[in-house]
Amino acid sequence: MNTTFVKSVLLASILTASGSLYAADNGLIAIITPSHDNPFFKAEADGAAAKAKELGYTTLVASHDDDVNKQNQLIETAIARKAKAIILDNAGADATVGPLEKAKAAGVPAFLIDREINKTGVAVAQIVSNNYQGAQLGAEKFAKLLGGKGQYVELLGRQSDTNAHVRSQGYHDILDDYPDMKMVAQQTANWSQTEAFTRMEAILQTNPDIVGVISGNDTMALGAEAALKAAGKNNVIVVGFDGSDYTRDSIINKSNIKATVLQPGWQQAQMAVEQADFYLKNGKAQKDEKQLMDCVLIDETNASKLNKFNLSH
Numbered sequence: 001m002n003t004t005f006v007k008s009v010l011l012a013s014i015l016t017a018s019g020s021l022y023a024a025d026n027g028l029i030a031i032i033t034p035s036h037d038n039p040f041f042k043a044e045a046d047g048a049a050a051k052a053k054e055l056g057y058t059t060l061v062a063s064h065d066d067d068v069n070k071q072n073q074l075i076e077t078a079i080a081r082k083a084k085a086i087i088l089d090n091a092g093a094d095a096t097v098g099p100l101e102k103a104k105a106a107g108v109p110a111f112l113i114d115r116e117i118n119k120t121g122v123a124v125a126q127i128v129s130n131n132y133q134g135a136q137l138g139a140e141k142f143a144k145l146l147g148g149k150g151q152y153v154e155l156l157g158r159q160s161d162t163n164a165h166v167r168s169q170g171y172h173d174i175l176d177d178y179p180d181m182k183m184v185a186q187q188t189a190n191w192s193q194t195e196a197f198t199r200m201e202a203i204l205q206t207n208p209d210i211v212g213v214i215s216g217n218d219t220m221a222l223g224a225e226a227a228l229k230a231a232g233k234n235n236v237i238v239v240g241f242d243g244s245d246y247t248r249d250s251i252i253n254k255s256n257i258k259a260t261v262l263q264p265g266w267q268q269a270q271m272a273v274e275q276a277d278f279y280l281k282n283g284k285a286q287k288d289e290k291q292l293m294d295c296v297l298i299d300e301t302n303a304s305k306l307n308k309f310n311l312s313h
Contacts, residue, residue: 026056026058026277027057027058027082027083027084027280028057028058028059028060028081029048029057029060029085029086029273030059030060030074030075030083030087031045031049031052031059031060031062031086032074032075032087032089033061033063033064033088034064034065034066035065035066036063038217039245040218040242040263041063041089041265043266043308044268045061045063047265047266047267047268047270048087048113050270055273055277057084057273057277060078060083066158066161067091068092068095071091071095071096071099072099075102075103076102079108082108083108084276085108085110085280086100086108087111087113087269087273087276088110088111088112088113088123089112089113089115090115092160092161093161094118095160096117097117097119097122100123104122109123109124109279110124111125111275111279113128113265114128114129114163115128115161115163116162120290124279125272125285125287126289126291127272127275128268128291128292129264129265129268129295130293130294130295131163131170131295132167133294134262135168135171136173137261137295138171138214138241139214141259142175142259143174143178145212145239146181146212148178148180150181150182150210150212151183151207151210151211152181152182152184152211152212152214153185153187153200153213153224154183154185154187154214154216155187155189155214155220156187156216157188157217157220158191163216164188164191171214175214184207184210185203187199189220191216191217191220192219192220192223193222193226194223195220195223196219196221196222196227197226198227199223199224200223200224200227201227201230204227204231204233211237212237212238212239213228213236213239213256214238215240215241217241217242218240218241218243218260219244220240221240221257224238224256225238225255225256225257236256237258239257239258239260240259242260242262242263242265242309243296243306243309244309245307247298248260248298248307251303252300258299258300259297259299260298261295261296262297262306262311263293263309264293264295264309264310266308267293267310268293271291275287296311298311
């Protein structure tokens with residue numbers, strides 16, 4: 001029995017069952033992101049699917065859950081289904097290169113969003129947020145909220161994700177210039193709200209006097225906020241990164257989270273589909289491969305204008 005074929009058929013069934021299937025004439029676009037439990041990744045998938053439908057494509061939407069093996073199987077399925085293009089928020093900067101090279105060789109172009117890979121010339125486009133610029137915005141606000149002094153904690157994202165490192169570097173290139181601010185704990189919570197809650201609980205046992213938490217994303221910020229509330233630490237300031245509606249509500253309701261950094265996930269995903277459409281119709285890339293989109297600080301002055309990772313003006 002051809003096990004590769006069976007795997008492809010099974011995975012195609014999973015994709016169809018879990019994704020959005022639209023009748024159209026322009027062919028199939030596969031949209032693969034991390035878990036939709038994170039509203040940012042859900043917004044990416046929804047944005048890409050909406051634009052693909054508008055442009056007349058059939059879409060298959062799936063999540064790799066930050067599992068490289070699952071991602072690679074989904075890419076294999078896209079190839080087997082003769083997808084016209086793959087829109088991908090990848091599961092690993094190094095591990096994704098090989099599978100995308102295979103897709104390219106099979107004539108399936110890839111358009112990456114949110115996370116880069118460590119090789120150029122494999123994907124047609126890599127459309128990502130300017131994470132360093134955004135992190136600096138968040139760090140400047142964090143320092144201002146803390147009055148430039150006090151003990152603080154940093155929660156890091158998944159170590160295999162380049163964004164985790166870039167954001168942390170952006171934070172520290174600002175915060176390390178404040179001699180009266182001291183980082184007393186720096187721990188990875190893997191982008192997870194549940195893990196951030198557990199980490200924060202433990203950190204508070206040994207560092208009860210912290211005045212702030214700066215987080216690599218909003219889901220971890222929400223986990224930290226929940227742990228702080230459970231400990232009665234309602235005055236500890238939290239700053240996140242992503243621009244989710246949940247953190248928007250915390251800001252508006254004057255909870256622990258005072259600011260976040262909006263990265264335009266919906267817009268990135270729609271741009272990726274538009275560029276895929278251009279490439280398929282013209283046989284060439286519409287823009288340079290590496291494309292950076294600036295981030296925007298969200299605080300009490302503009303939080304009310306934020307909705308589903310879009311900021312109205």
